[in-house]
Amino acid sequence: MTTRAGFVALIGEPNAGKSTLLNRMVGAKVSIVTHKVQTTRARIRGIAMEGEAQIVFVDTPGLFRPRRRLDRAMVKAAWGGAADADIVVLLIEAHRGLTEGVQAIVDRVAAELPKGKPVALAINKIDRVKAEALLKLTEEMNAAYPFAKTFMISAERGHGVGDLKAWLGAELPEGTWFYPEDQIADLPLRMIAAEVTREKLTLRLHEELPYQLTVETERWEEKKDGSARIDQIVYVARAGHKGIVLGHKGETIKAVGQAARAELMEFLDRPVHLFLQVKVRENWQEERERYSEMGLEFKDGD
Numbered sequence: 485m486t487t488r489a490g491f492v493a494l495i496g497e498p499n500a501g502k503s504t505l506l507n508r509m510v511g512a513k514v515s516i517v518t519h520k521v522q523t524t525r526a527r528i529r530g531i532a533m534e535g536e537a538q539i540v541f542v543d544t545p546g547l548f549r550p551r552r553r554l555d556r557a558m559v560k561a562a563w564g565g566a567a568d569a570d571i572v573v574l575l576i577e578a579h580r581g582l583t584e585g586v587q588a589i590v591d592r593v594a595a596e597l598p599k600g601k602p603v604a605l606a607i608n609k610i611d612r613v614k615a616e617a618l619l620k621l622t623e624e625m626n627a628a629y630p631f632a633k634t635f636m637i638s639a640e641r642g643h644g645v646g647d648l649k650a651w652l653g654a655e656l657p658e659g660t661w662f663y664p665e666d667q668i669a670d671l672p673l674r675m676i677a678a679e680v681t682r683e684k685l686t687l688r689l690h691e692e693l694p695y696q697l698t699v700e701t702e703r704w705e706e707k708k709d710g711s712a713r714i715d716q717i718v719y720v721a722r723a724g725h726k727g728i729v730l731g732h733k734g735e736t737i738k739a740v741g742q743a744a745r746a747e748l749m750e751f752l753d754r755p756v757h758l759f760l761q762v763k764v765r766e767n768w769q770e771e772r773e774r775y776s777e778m779g780l781e782f783k784d785g786d
């Protein structure tokens with residue numbers, strides 16, 4: 485049997501319904517922490533199986549409205565994420581139509597994405613408009629950009645979502661799955677847990693380091709007493725950064741751990757034992773394979 489696997493980047497204006505759509509396609513509330521838009525970097529938002537195809541959804545946060553230097557770097561990285569994805573889906577809101585924001589995204593898509601990259605259009609919230617308006621918008625959008633396909637959906641009610649998912653599955657390149665099917669179930673939790681810690685680090689360290697560190701959940705153990713033991717590693721790019729992350733007498737990492745643990749307990753609704761370790765991984769930025777796995781690649785100078 486032919487298996488398929490690949491990355492899909494979901495892009496669109498804030499509020500377009502990306503989280504709602506993802507939750508529907510992935511079938512779990514995986515995007516719980518993602519509304520804190522500006523603290524996130526492109527990463528896996530969820531994984532869905534569609535027949536023999538494994539669809540890995542990547543997030544491209546901070547795609548628009550760069551304000552500070554850091555944000556500009558993030559926008560660049562986000563477009564890198566979209567460019568690396570096998571398929572891009574632009575999600576727009578039916579009742580708002582071709583807004584200035586949507587036009588700006590379309591312009592960027594045309595300018596930044598490699599030619600031939602399939603970009604599908606998903607017109608969301610169709611429950612809010614009449615059929616004629618929808619047809620007009622479809623024409624208008626397809627005049628603005630040669631979309632590979634147009635879908636009319638309601639992420640909230642589920643209309644058309646199955647068609648979109650089936651199309652994505654069929655369009656992905658042939659290849660082996662990135663994740664064993666039985667691991668997909670707890671993968672989002674591991675990623676959410678890592679994201680929570682990364683967010684606390686970002687809050688604590690302000691703009692000093694966040695770009696150069698990453699958090700990975702190494703181990704997740706369900707204890708008999710109903711609690712969860714979570715082991716995470718914070719990777720920093722340079723030996724000098726380790727001290728900053730640890731803080732004086734380990735105060736910084738301790739505060740980060742406490743804050744992350746509190747949020748995880750609330751999210752998981754049970755006791756959590758969180759263990760954080762800080763390690764130096766000098767070639768962190770060069771580990772391209774890792775990034776391409778996330779649908780994101782850092783280039784020199786970013």
Ligand SMILES: Nc1nc2c(ncn2[C@@H]2O[C@H](COP(=O)(O)OP(=O)(O)OP(=O)(O)O)[C@@H](O)[C@H]2O)c(=O)[nH]1
Binds near residue numbers: 501
């Ligand atoms: N009427 C209607 N509302 C929808 C539909 N899909 C999503 N929404 C609503 O649109 C709002 C935004 O949805 P989200 O999924 O949070 O949007 P998002 O694109 O992830 O937003 P950001 O995280 O800000 O980028 C929510 O209030 C949803 O309930 C739909 O099909 N119909």
